[in-house]
Amino acid sequence: MKRSGGAARVLYVEDDPVDRMAFARATGVGLVPWKVEIAASLAEAYTMLRQGSFDIIVSDYHLGDGTVFDLLTDWRVGETPVVVITGLGSEEIAVRALKSGAVDYLIKDVDRRYLAILPYTIENAIKVKEIKETLKWNEALLGKMAESSPLGHYVTASQSGKVLYWNAKFAQILGFPGEFGSARGSDLTHQDVVSAVTGRSVGPLPESFIHPKESDEESISGQPLTIPMSDGRTIRVLSTQMRDAQGSGIGTLFLLEDITGEIAHKRQLETALQEKEVLLREIHHRVKNNMQVISSLLNLQAMAIEDPEVLDLFKETQNRVRSLALIHERLYQTRGLDQIEYGDYLTTLTSRLFESYGVSPGRVRVEVRADPATLPIEKAIPCSLIVNELISNSLKYAFPQGREGVIEIAFLASGPSYTLRYHDNGVGLPASVEIGKTTTLGVSLISALTSQLGGQLMVDREGGTTFTIIFPKSVEKSVR
Secondary structure, three states, X not given: OEEOOEEEEEEEEOOOHHHHHHHHHHOOOOOOOEEEXXXXXXXXXXXXXXXXOOOEEEEEOEEOOEEHHHHHOOOOOOOOOEEEEEOOOOHHHHHHHHHHOOOEEEEOOOOOOHHHHHHHHHHHHHHHHHHHHHHHHHHHHHHHHHHHOOOEEEEEEOOOOEEEEEOHHHHHHOOOOOOHHHHHHHHOEHHHHHHHXXXXXXXXXXXXXXXXXXXXXXXXXXXXXXXXXXOOOEEEEEEEEEEOOOOOEEEEEEEEEXXXXXXXXXXXXXXXXXXXXXXXXXXXXXXXXXXXXXXXXXXXHHOOOOOHHHHHHHHHHHHHHHHHHHHHHHHHHOOOOOEEEHHHHHHHHHHHHHHHHOOOOOOEEEEXXXXXXXXXXXXXXXXXXXXXXXXXXXXXXXOOOOOOEEEEEEEEOOOOEEEEEEEEOOXXXXXXXXXXOOOOHHHHHHHHHHHHOOOEEEEEOOOOEEEEEEEEOOOOOOOO
């Protein structure tokens, strides 16, 4: 058998020279995969053990300077597995050897047939040793992980409720002294833990913690239990069933976590969020009020203007300001503070623009059809200014000399993009107006705002004028 560090080392202790020769022939070079060394006495075996470690010791029961029991109890042997060989065939000796730490027991026979069985015995002993070493290493690793875990945990047996294991964090979280477990020893049970927590908690404990039920689930079962403690801390408890290879419940693992800091941090975040919401509402409210002041100033200034063209420019600017003020008014009223329900906003905006221009509802009708959609402020502002310019252009130029007509506005939100479709059945755009090349402020604004949205602008001049603007729903941040 080969190990990661090379061939296994076997020490054979035998005072009978004939048996030593027979063993040497049976384990000669190429016959077994181990490195075999032979000692003729206990003294020689002790010397060899001082010089290096062995993976297994095979020893005769009766030696010239002692017995195998001297070997089994010697500190130099340590945890090295020992196989005992004897010609006495005594059951009493076999039992005593196994109780003393021997891993196996073979009886010498006259024909030395035991030598044919011995290699298998040695192989099994070496494998058992390696398995034990692996288990020991895993236990040490798990122990270190458990002790360094930020979670407190303890394990209880299914039938007795006896606490089989707990880590230091468990005692620390529950406020027990460090020697909590060792003071109670093996008598500690889950009900002892329940009693201790009861004395430190505020109010009754959850029934699922006092009497945990076995579940068919192996994962963390149920909702986490939150237990407020009398010292102001809060403990979170989770439990999971532990099962054997046959699926039978063998115990329960309890996980405990002190979430006092987590709760305090959450409250701080909630407080900060509330303060931010109050601040944002105040900002939107003040922006809306400031824009209304600007609109009023424009209105006052317009009263002193006699030139109709200049007066129209003031009115257009005033409507643009009102469109923006309406957005901040809606943001102030919404819960999210950064998005508005755009269909409802469009209906209100068109109504106010018609009132501003003094258009008779019977002469020009407006029909708004909008899918349910919320627009963030960075989309809502340019989109609203586009609608403002389109309605202003239609009311000023599309229906001259009292002509009747219809304005249709559709806002569609299906797919990855938004679609704003605006149509009026008026006289249509003059052939001289080329989108993207005209110098008029309104059309230039529409083109520039479409670009700001990252969208596409299309114009159809049949049956009046139709503007279609498609822009993505996602907000792409520009890199600066």
